[in-house]
Amino acid sequence: MSEERICVGVLGGAFGVAGEVRLKSFTAEPEAIADYGPFETEDASRSFDMQIVRPVKQGFAVRLSGVRSKEDADALKGTQLFVPRARLPQLPDDEFYHADLIGLAVMDTGGAPLGTVRAVLNHGAADLLEITRPGSAQTALLPFTQTIVPTVDLTAGKIVVEPPEGLFD
Template sequence: MTISPAEERICVGAIAGSFGVRGEVRLKSYCANPEDIETYSPLTTEDGSQSFPVVLTRVVKNGFAAHLGGVETKEEADALRGVLLFAPRDRLPALPDDEFYYSDLIGLEVLDTGGTLLGRVKDVQNHGAGDLLELQPPGQSATVLLPFTRAHVPTVDLDAGRIIADPPEGLL
């Protein structure tokens, strides 16, 4: 299935399992303002095969309790544990010049300040201390984590499909 830019979807959350016995789910939001996930409803699964209207019911530990359209029982909610939820990109807000959706960064070439290819962005991670670009260096199976800070990544050029990086000494 090919997705055109107009149909591009961004992962905005995940289902962490059931909440209670009436078909509610525990919902993790990946949005900058977590409660905004409801405004991007309906949300779809990664392959687009299922669509769910979302109604947040209350704040719970590490997320929200929510009703998803079509999910009526605890068993149905449990079966959705781990499912990522996506919103069409055109429903999401435009970002300032120095902010990016993770999906925009994945796959970009990373060059050093001298123009040497360092690799491609395989993933973007955040373990609580800031974003990290997971780079796949050419010809290597191991990946490298590059801090995604202005000091180490001075330029992101989405139009050209590349990132200019000044990695910390000894990283590569």
């Protein structure tokens, strides 16, 4: 598990004309992202050192090593940044990295299977679990709260949920 890489941010393209790049941080303390570098692309073909220049709407303007122009920065739009899990802090028992939740089986409190965690989304208010339902192309969005998700068992590879009425009918 220590060799696993975790996505800690995504680049949003150029910010200005001097090679600065817009960054959205996925770390609990967004500005702490710079402490975890150097960063690699998903395919590990490129590596970057990072310096946060200033906060901007929904993220930061950053300088990345090897990125010198607006064109270089624009070419990185949508690039996810990864670091080895070992560089990240250990989490308390009731906190999880999104990567740990993806792929876990989801079942109700009676043990009936409801699906699998496809993604963890956050659109500003709170985390949502996107659940792939067996035998269906549709997914369900489940708020990731203590009330609705009372048990996360990483060792057993499952999440026990008390979904709102009608969500999985």
